[in-house]
Structures are given as structure tokens and as C-alpha cells.
Amino acid sequence: MIDTHAHIDSEQFDDDRAEMLERAWAAGVEAIIIPAIAPSGFEKLQAIVESDKRIFRGVGIHPHNATEATDEILEQIEQDATSKRVVAIGEIGLDYYYDFAPKNLQKEIFRKQLRIAKRHKLPVIIHNRESDDDILSILDDEQDGSLEFVLHCFSSSSEVLERALELGAHISFTGNITYKKSTLADVLSRTPIERIMIETDSPYMTPVPNRGKRNEPSFVGFVAQKIADIHTLTIEKVLSMTSQTARNFFRLSLGITFASILTVAMSSASFAQRERDNRETDIEEEVEVVNPYSRTFGLGVMMGTNTVVESIECIADGKRQSRSYEGILLYGLALEYCLTDHVQFEGSYVYSVNNKIVDEKTWPTPNTHQFITLSARFVANPRKPICFFAAVGSSIILNRIFDTHTTQNSFNFGLGLYGNINTSFGILVPTAELKFDFPFSSNQYPDLKCGTSLEYPNGLPANISRFYSLVRFGVQWYPKF
Ligand SMILES: [Zn+2]
Ligand SMILES: [Zn+2]
Structure with a gap:
């Protein structure tokens, strides 16, 4: 299993990061992706990623920190986008709940970072809190067929889900789907299994039965279990499918090795590689996609x-x-x-x-x-x-x-x-x-x-x-x- 969103660079793990990671590997976690938040944390994040081959990172600025997105910082993100083990632009997006930065600025910085992702053909990790309409309209604008994105910690309505799926979204669920009061069961059941990824969003969003404790990647299986219950699949099936989806989406697979051997073929094919399913296809057909596996x-x-x-x-x-x-x-x-x-x-x-x-x-x-x-x-x-x-x-x-x-x-x-x-x-x-x-x-x-x-x-x-x-x-x- 892959924890596609865990802030394990957070200071809450400073005292026991190595032990926490040991528990994750022992629980069967094969990879962890750490999204970036603020420029001040980029260096620490990079050091953690370099300490273990199973850890990858995003680069980008969280909407809370939009005021810090100077031209120099955006330039740095642009350069980091080509660094080793950077697998996404993110997390980026809009957050109207906390409203730490003016909405117009958040939107502007979000768009600029989406364009960096498109230039570098990287997938995007999107944070959305109480900003459904603006998120969707910006994605609609920017989706030219080459944009790949995941709506992380998905907690919106099924209408938002349907519009997002039409735009080619992947959906990542976290611990809040396990909560007793959760209203996400319906949304979860409407999300095609091959578009789903799992995450902890550590150290927040701790899933039941550990709710109240600090969250950590070794708990990500509880999220998968809830998905299995609602989709009436076995946990093994959910784990293998979500892992395969995450490997493809973030390109964590052996593809990288083949790429180095077949660079020439790759470059001629790269335009096609990132092109997603035709957006014109209507939603019914999208849901019926039968093949979640990458064929080798x-x-x-x-x-x-x-x-x-x-x-x-x-x-x-x-x-x-x-x-x-x-x-x-x-x-x-x-x-x-x-x-x-x-x-x-x-x-x-x-x-x-x-x-x-x-x-x-x-x-x-x-x-x-x-x-x-x-x-x-x-x-x-x-x-x-x-x-x-x-x-x-x-x-x-x-x-x-x-x-x-x-x-x-x-x-x-x-x-x-x-x-x-x-x-x-x-x-x-x-x-x-x-x-x-x-x-x-x-x-x-x-x-x-x-x-x-x-x-x-x-x-x-x-x-x-x-x-x-x-x-x-x-x-x-x-x-x-
Ligand atoms: Zn987030
Ligand atoms: Zn996050």
C-alpha cells in the first residue's frame, strides 16, 4: 500500500521519525509521498526524502501560504520540478475555510502552479476546503487534456465528485471516511475504484480506531478497509488496485528504469504518455472503464x-x-x-x-x-x-x-x-x-x-x-x- 499524502516532515514526528517509518514499512507501506506546504520547509522535506528510497515529495505552495509565493519562490519550484524524487506539484489549491490569504491571490498562485505542472508534465496534488466552485472552474479552464490531478482528502459532495471525474480527477480518501458521522459513504460508493488513492494526511485525520491519536502512515490500511467495505471488495483487492493507481499516477514504477534505457522512444512518445482519457467522453463511459491495471x-x-x-x-x-x-x-x-x-x-x-x-x-x-x-x-x-x-x-x-x-x-x-x-x-x-x-x-x-x-x-x-x-x-x- 502507498500513503499518497502524509506530512511526515511535520515537527510532530521530529522525536520519533525513524520509529514511525519502521512501523509504516512493517505494516506493508511500500511508499510515502510528502506534499510540500511552505518554502521554509522545502529543505527539511528534501533531506527526509533523500534518507529513504521509499519516500517521495511534491513541490509547491499550500494556499495558506499563498502570500509567500514570490516570483523567486515560483522560479525555485519550477527548478525543483525536475529534481529527483519530486513526483508532483503540490499540495496546491484553495482554502476558504481558514482564509489565511486573500482569495484572489490564492487563485492566482494556484493557476501559476498548475501551469508549472503542465510544463513539467507532473501530476498535481490539490487541496480544496470550502472552495469547490472556484477549484472546479479553474481546473476546467486549465484542463487541456494534459493536466493530471488528485483531489486529496476528498470531502465534497457527489455533485462536485461527478464534475471532478469528468475533468479527469483522481480522488484520494483519508481517515475522515471512517468517522461515525461521516457523510462520505455515498460519495465513496460513486467513485470508480480505479480513480481512488488512499492517504493518511498525517499527522491529522486519524482513522478509527485510532482517532484521537496522532496519525501516521502505518494507519493507512484503515482507510483502505473502509473503501473495501463500501465497494464490497476484499481489502487485498483495494490495496493492490489503489497501489497500482498511485504507482501509475505518480510514476513510481519500474517505468523509470525502462525510461532510461529507451530515452529516445520515450521522448517521442512523451506527448502521448501524459495525455489523459479524452475529456469529451461522457461520465457513464468513464465509470465503466474496466482496466485499472497498467499492462506491461x-x-x-x-x-x-x-x-x-x-x-x-x-x-x-x-x-x-x-x-x-x-x-x-x-x-x-x-x-x-x-x-x-x-x-x-x-x-x-x-x-x-x-x-x-x-x-x-x-x-x-x-x-x-x-x-x-x-x-x-x-x-x-x-x-x-x-x-x-x-x-x-x-x-x-x-x-x-x-x-x-x-x-x-x-x-x-x-x-x-x-x-x-x-x-x-x-x-x-x-x-x-x-x-x-x-x-x-x-x-x-x-x-x-x-x-x-x-x-x-x-x-x-x-x-x-x-x-x-x-x-x-x-x-x-x-x-x-
Ligand atoms: Zn490538504
Ligand atoms: Zn496535506
């Missing part, structure tokens, strides 16, 4: 048909004629790796045998075709029940005509769609794809003589060029990690 490695099998379009050209006089073989059965295997939600790589091997009549003397067509293909897929709308993609890549095509083997390199291009089916043993992904392979070069057959079928004189050397269109149906299995 998938294994698959496929079947389909291969159509070979050939043209033969007499080198002597340049005359050519075409024919095609349609519906040759193909079989294949695929290995997929999802770099991001939007970018996937697929390596595949496809085998097809042409059983149709092959005229060896006049116009030989390969008896077997083997495709070894590597492609990158760009997914338009990941994590939906049905997703659409385009693919480009390169293939090596091994052809055999009786005893003659030839190899061609080709460019391939595909369009397709797939479904996400969640099962207890992972995600099953049925896929349909139309793929074209265009070899860079034609096959020359010095021994081949233009045949009678071409109405050409026999005895002239010929050139054969081909392209392939493959209709592939497959199913991939993405095991759960």
Missing part, C-alpha cells in the same frame, strides 16, 4: 489470412502483369511490451503456406512466407473497453519457392483495434489488425524465364515484386504483476 508484457497467438499481390516484369521490355493470391492462412506468435499507455511495441512471427497452384516454370510464387516483424503501436484511447491503434515498423520476410530461399526487408503499416477483458489471472486482449508489408526491393530471378502466361516470348529474365496484406486476429495475455 503480453504474450499472444494469432490466426488470419495473408494476401500476396505480385507483379512480374520482363526486364527486357519492361512489360508487367499482376496477379494475387488471396486468403492464404497464417499463424503466428506475438510478444508485446507497453512502454506507456499510448505506446506499445510488438514483435511477432507469422508463418503462412500457399497451397494454391504454383506454376514453377512460368511464374513461381513462394510456397511459404515467414514474417519476422517489429512494430510500434500508437494507441488513441488506452484503457477503454475497445481501443484503436495505428502501427508502423519493419519486417524481415523469408520466402521459399521450392528450393529457392529469398529474404526481403520491408516497411509495414497497420490499423487495428483491441478489447480489454479483465480476468483474475490478468488482462486478455483480443485484437484485430489489418497490416500491410511493402518490401523495399523486388526479387530478381536470373533463372526465371518470362512464361507463356504473360504472352511474352520465353527465355527473358524477370523481376518479381510483391506486397502483402495480412488480416490478423489474435489474443494476448498480459499477466498481472
Whole structure:
């Protein structure tokens, strides 16, 4: 489990921070995120984060401290945004309950920090107290599809919840959902489980049964338990799902390691990586999103048909004629790796045998075709029940005509769609794809003589060029990690 919001830099932990952290790790907490509050605390916060690999931080200015947000401080936040182990801008937002800073100033500083987050493609931790309307209207303004945010310690109404979900919000719940007088049960039940994260907001908001004591990250499981009760899920399920959501949202995962290996691919894909689900999608569909897991490695099998379009050209006089073989059965295997939600790589091997009549003397067509293909897929709308993609890549095509083997390199291009089916043993992904392979070069057959079928004189050397269109149906299995 991950405590996505804990002020463990607070002086209330100065005397026993190490013991408190030991209790958290022992309770099964795998990571803690500390949001920033005021510039005066940034240094201490950084030192705590550097003391343990499982601790991460946000940078930003809490609305209480909006008056401290000078240009220099905002510049410092901008620079810190690229620091190691900074995983969010936050906590930022509006607080009209305490009203420590003028509302207009709070709004201005909130907006400026949202823009820093967008520039650095960082998610945002949002604090909202009695400022629902202004929070939502600013988020609505600033949401251009690239803004990812969590409303932390969510305590607003279900109307606010629905509007926030439409804007792409994640929702983080804390100890107050466990209180007897809590009115949040309805809100909690309306929040799709894949948008939920858990937090303690330590040292405040201590959950039942420890209410009255100082709060600390080891108590975060009580929040998860309440979510499990209301969503009628097991606690294990809630913990694994909220942790996965937090890892994705704050990008705490192994993705960072892959990123360093695949920097080039990453930078070209980064525009897509942070793009969230299409905001236009209406709320009903959002709630039905079935796939909370990030897909990583998938294994698959496929079947389909291969159509070979050939043209033969007499080198002597340049005359050519075409024919095609349609519906040759193909079989294949695929290995997929999802770099991001939007970018996937697929390596595949496809085998097809042409059983149709092959005229060896006049116009030989390969008896077997083997495709070894590597492609990158760009997914338009990941994590939906049905997703659409385009693919480009390169293939090596091994052809055999009786005893003659030839190899061609080709460019391939595909369009397709797939479904996400969640099962207890992972995600099953049925896929349909139309793929074209265009070899860079034609096959020359010095021994081949233009045949009678071409109405050409026999005895002239010929050139054969081909392209392939493959209709592939497959199913991939993405095991759960
Ligand atoms: Zn807060
Ligand atoms: Zn906080």
C-alpha cells in the first residue's frame, strides 16, 4: 500500500521519525509521498526524502501560504520540478475555510502552479476546503487534456465528485471516511475504484480506531478497509488496485528504469504518455472503464489470412502483369511490451503456406512466407473497453519457392483495434489488425524465364515484386504483476 499524502516532515514526528517509518514499512507501506506546504520547509522535506528510497515529495505552495509565493519562490519550484524524487506539484489549491490569504491571490498562485505542472508534465496534488466552485472552474479552464490531478482528502459532495471525474480527477480518501458521522459513504460508493488513492494526511485525520491519536502512515490500511467495505471488495483487492493507481499516477514504477534505457522512444512518445482519457467522453463511459491495471508484457497467438499481390516484369521490355493470391492462412506468435499507455511495441512471427497452384516454370510464387516483424503501436484511447491503434515498423520476410530461399526487408503499416477483458489471472486482449508489408526491393530471378502466361516470348529474365496484406486476429495475455 502507498500513503499518497502524509506530512511526515511535520515537527510532530521530529522525536520519533525513524520509529514511525519502521512501523509504516512493517505494516506493508511500500511508499510515502510528502506534499510540500511552505518554502521554509522545502529543505527539511528534501533531506527526509533523500534518507529513504521509499519516500517521495511534491513541490509547491499550500494556499495558506499563498502570500509567500514570490516570483523567486515560483522560479525555485519550477527548478525543483525536475529534481529527483519530486513526483508532483503540490499540495496546491484553495482554502476558504481558514482564509489565511486573500482569495484572489490564492487563485492566482494556484493557476501559476498548475501551469508549472503542465510544463513539467507532473501530476498535481490539490487541496480544496470550502472552495469547490472556484477549484472546479479553474481546473476546467486549465484542463487541456494534459493536466493530471488528485483531489486529496476528498470531502465534497457527489455533485462536485461527478464534475471532478469528468475533468479527469483522481480522488484520494483519508481517515475522515471512517468517522461515525461521516457523510462520505455515498460519495465513496460513486467513485470508480480505479480513480481512488488512499492517504493518511498525517499527522491529522486519524482513522478509527485510532482517532484521537496522532496519525501516521502505518494507519493507512484503515482507510483502505473502509473503501473495501463500501465497494464490497476484499481489502487485498483495494490495496493492490489503489497501489497500482498511485504507482501509475505518480510514476513510481519500474517505468523509470525502462525510461532510461529507451530515452529516445520515450521522448517521442512523451506527448502521448501524459495525455489523459479524452475529456469529451461522457461520465457513464468513464465509470465503466474496466482496466485499472497498467499492462506491461503480453504474450499472444494469432490466426488470419495473408494476401500476396505480385507483379512480374520482363526486364527486357519492361512489360508487367499482376496477379494475387488471396486468403492464404497464417499463424503466428506475438510478444508485446507497453512502454506507456499510448505506446506499445510488438514483435511477432507469422508463418503462412500457399497451397494454391504454383506454376514453377512460368511464374513461381513462394510456397511459404515467414514474417519476422517489429512494430510500434500508437494507441488513441488506452484503457477503454475497445481501443484503436495505428502501427508502423519493419519486417524481415523469408520466402521459399521450392528450393529457392529469398529474404526481403520491408516497411509495414497497420490499423487495428483491441478489447480489454479483465480476468483474475490478468488482462486478455483480443485484437484485430489489418497490416500491410511493402518490401523495399523486388526479387530478381536470373533463372526465371518470362512464361507463356504473360504472352511474352520465353527465355527473358524477370523481376518479381510483391506486397502483402495480412488480416490478423489474435489474443494476448498480459499477466498481472
Ligand atoms: Zn490538504
Ligand atoms: Zn496535506
